[in-house]
Amino acid sequence: MFKRGLQPFALAAGLLFCSVFAAAQDTAHDVVRKATDDILEVLKQAPSYVDKDPDRYYDAVHQVLDPVIDYRGFARGVMGDYASTPRYRSLDEAGQAELRDQLERFTETIRIGLIRTYGKGLLAFGGSRFELASPDDSQAGGRVVSVEQLIYNDQAKPYVVKYQMGQDRSAEWKLRNVIIEDINLGQIYRQQFEAAARKYKGDLNAVITNWSSEEADAS
Numbered sequence: 001m002f003k004r005g006l007q008p009f010a011l012a013a014g015l016l017f018c019s020v021f022a023a024a025q026d027t028a029h030d031v032v033r034k035a036t037d038d039i040l041e042v043l044k045q046a047p048s049y050v051d052k053d054p055d056r057y058y059d060a061v062h063q064v065l066d067p068v069i070d071y072r073g074f075a076r077g078v079m080g081d082y083a084s085t086p087r088y089r090s091l092d093e094a095g096q097a098e099l100r101d102q103l104e105r106f107t108e109t110i111r112i113g114l115i116r117t118y119g120k121g122l123l124a125f126g127g128s129r130f131e132l133a134s135p136d137d138s139q140a141g142g143r144v145v146s147v148e149q150l151i152y153n154d155q156a157k158p159y160v161v162k163y164q165m166g167q168d169r170s171a172e173w174k175l176r177n178v179i180i181e182d183i184n185l186g187q188i189y190r191q192q193f194e195a196a197a198r199k200y201k202g203d204l205n206a207v208i209t210n211w212s213s214e215e216a217d218a219s
Contacts (some may be wrong), residue, residue: 015196028165028173029135031068032147036130038064039122046123063121066111070166075107077177078189082197082204099204113212114144128153143167144176 028036042060050057076083083103086205088096133148144166150158164177177186193207 026173027135028145028147028163029132031165031173032149032163033132035064035068036132036149040130043122043125050123058119061115063124065115068172068174069111069114070168070176071111071114072103072107073166073174073176074186074189075101078110078193078205079103079106080190080194082193091159102204102208106211109208109211114157125151125153131158146179210215 030156039061042057042064046057046060059149077165081087083099088099130151131152133150135147136145139145144164147163147165149161149163151161152158160181162179164179165173166176168174177184179185193211196207196210199202200210
């Protein structure tokens with residue numbers, strides 16, 4: 001369960017790390033900083049049209065998010081052992097092809113679901129104030145870093161959000177996971193996937209097909 005009324009926030013805060021496609025020389029801290037400006041600009045314009053044209057809003061959020069989220073890496077992490085390299089290598093050629101297809105399908109399911117779910121929750125936080133903690137020098141030079149952000153709204157204390165960022169092969173920073181206080185979204189999704197896999201007796205096609213409803217039931 002989410003603490004301090006975190007569920008609506010958890011459905012929104014994950015968007016606040018995003019920016020337009022960042023140059024390779026940008027640090028992870030730069031990406032998060034630019035993201036706040038980009039997303040808040042979307043939120044600033046949204047009230048004038050979102051009720052009549054919600055697809056326009058979601059498209060705008062997609063434009064900000066898609067270039068900087070490692071959707072495939074996130075989806076694979078959620079699938080856990082079901083999409084692991086050892087399992088893939090243990091399959092025959094047909095099984096490997098099916099697993100690749102399942103990962104691609106689940107990646108797109110994750111992509112659409114995150115935008116829809118987070119986008120709805122994000123609208124409630126347009127008036128919040130965001131502050132980035134100073135870069136952690138101990139992480140300098142690393143390919144995986146955590147960027148901390150404080151978000152102030154009507155709570156007595158700010159929410160602490162940690163954006164786990166990793167560099168891809170082009171040295172561009174992309175989101176790998178989000179931790180909201182002690183709520184690890186990647187772990188929660190993975191637990192939900194494992195529960196669904198047990199429910200459907202290991203049928204990953206059924207898990208992926210029913211993912212949206214399974215996620216809603218677990219939230």
